[in-house]
Amino acid sequence: MANPAALSLREHFRTPEQQRETSSIGMWIFIITEVMLFSGLFMAFTVYRSMYPQAFIEGSAEMSIALGATNTIVLICSSFTMALSVYSAATGNRRMLAIFLIATMILGAAFLGIKFTEYYQHYRDHQAPGVWFDWRGRDAAQVEMFFVFYFIMTGLHAVHMFVGEGLLFTMLLRTAAGSFSARYHTPVELVGLYWHFVDIVWVFLFAIFYIEGLHLHHG
């Protein structure tokens, strides 16, 4: 790993502050492109939701609120530990930075574990779209469409979680190598931005998939 002093001010920047701001702007623009990616899916969901409101609420009632709400809390906790990682990095506390990065990784893994448990339950109950799909109620094709959105949107979110775990692991290695200090810790901040963004996506997924049909819950 390069020595920390060289990282905090590369030769094409005037000041460390300018270097940090440049990286930050780049990350924010990337996050906006991610927002547009997910917005397209949310838009498509909204169109189908307004076409088949009853079927989509019936589908939503099949979600496990216990697992969904737990996962939301788990992800919020992971955002909190991520924020504390950035705080530890900014105050130059490398030990706590490593601890909070590990905590965030564990919470992220717990989220994915619970998520795949849910996937398995939907598969077992013949709710995964495809030839295996079996719906005894009305509007089977429309309910299947709800599950198409459910698997694609939460699946894309899960892919982002895996990427986040990889980024956190990289940050952990670099922390162990002594790359970060109170003076230079921009990568930790940027990974934090990414992680919080993924949390925000989940907040909306939780609202549209789990909450909508909760009042007629039967499973």
Next chain:
Amino acid sequence: MSIVSKKVYLLTFGGLVALTLLTTGLGFLDMGPFNTIIAILLAATKASLIVMFFMHALYETRIVRVILAGGIIWVAILLSLTIADYSTRRFMPYPANQPPVAGP
């Protein structure tokens, strides 16, 4: 880059957990169309808490806020124009001499 205090993070965390419990609790009530509206509004409130405090948008430079505002405006264009299109579109039936069928 100012360092945000641990207290701010703790309050944000508490707010997010409280809002999640509120969202879940209200979800069990049947409020007709308000189920969706309230769920989305509470989700947007949680998202703003995360953006402002966890992602430091409140403490960032002006250009970052401009980028953020630009993103929100583009999403608004995407949503409003698409909804305007779908809510005014009529699907033409086949054969074409039958009356149009109402869209979504």
